Amino acid sequence: MPRTSDKRERLITAGRELIHSKGFNRTTLADIAEASGVPLGNVYYYFRTKEALLDAVVSAQKDDFRERVAAFEKHGSPRARLQAFLNSVIDSKEEIARYGCPIGSLSQEMNKSSGLSRAGASEGLILRAQWASEQFRALSRSDAQDLGVWLIASIQGVILMANAMADPGVIERQLGQLKAWIDAF
């Protein structure tokens, strides 16, 4: 018996995967519990409600992005950082063509009317747009803010179409174009 159990961690990890592949509404706490090897009743020791687990999942998504961004810092130029970001999307093209973007699709799902907290799940997208805007600002673009939003919008739209067409090749081709465009200025 470890002094500190990793059950909370396992629940969050399983929650991320299941919410990505099935969506939040269709993912049950029993699904998450089973995938984590935790009995259903014990889930409530770690999370008061299903929504509390969602908050932890969203938080983990944001932490992950911040880590990735920190890793991009080793690239000397903003251009190279943007390319690295696009490459990271292309790297997981199979999974996101199958289930959509874990950030974008969750944002969509949560921004439908319900009693739930509308804001949290969208922050991942906003964070990405802000980061992209910073890169364009470093490239001395006066329209840096709009360009940042535009870049994330473009990526999200391409993922949505690749998902609808069930074709990862769409991501490769369309984001390849985007990379060429970034190289060109």
Added chain:
Amino acid sequence: MPRTSDKRERLITAGRELIHSKGFNRTTLADIAEASGVPLGNVYYYFRTKEALLDAVVSAQKDDFRERVAAFEKHGSPRARLQAFLNSVIDSKEEIARYGCPIGSLSQEMNKSSGLSRAGASEGLILRAQWASEQFRALSRSDAQDLGVWLIASIQGVILMANAMADPGVIERQLGQLKAWIDAF
């Protein structure tokens, strides 16, 4: 008592609105029945299952698009048709910034793993991309197919970001840029 009741029609209309604002999973047949002024049990006279009602909703979405496209034909040039399409999106910016695109968000939701028919809900997006590709082809673009997918992806991405940022202005600004780009070639 009308010889033919319009209940089926009313159920589809209410279904479209509710599925758009709440999502398919969170919309109950009781919701749709109440909004249509039809008793719950009677819904099953018109639709065998909830999924059958979804199919009718998707079908109605596709019919609507085909009608809009037919109306665009009065514009002389492919460029003008594309502009008219973008204008129609901008016209409903408030609603789509609030709830997302009725076509795109439903496609996302249905493309999550479940026993349900994965394909149907995405056809609206594919139809739009094909139509856009035809316009680019008429403009003698050799990369017309990719451009069509790219245009619909761009629109969908912009809607997703406007939804995440809860700001219809994003749609106006970003699609304004897109319109200028279309004018330019």
Added chain:
DNA sequence: GTCTATAATACGATAGAC
């Protein structure tokens, strides 16, 4: 064709023993 009542089940959440 229409409607009421209800069956069948799935799921979030809790109680309480250990």
Added chain:
DNA sequence: GTCTATCGTATTATAGAC
């Protein structure tokens, strides 16, 4: 901290009278 058993409710779907 952990686990089993179960409650309460929401929701899809059906039965059957009219």
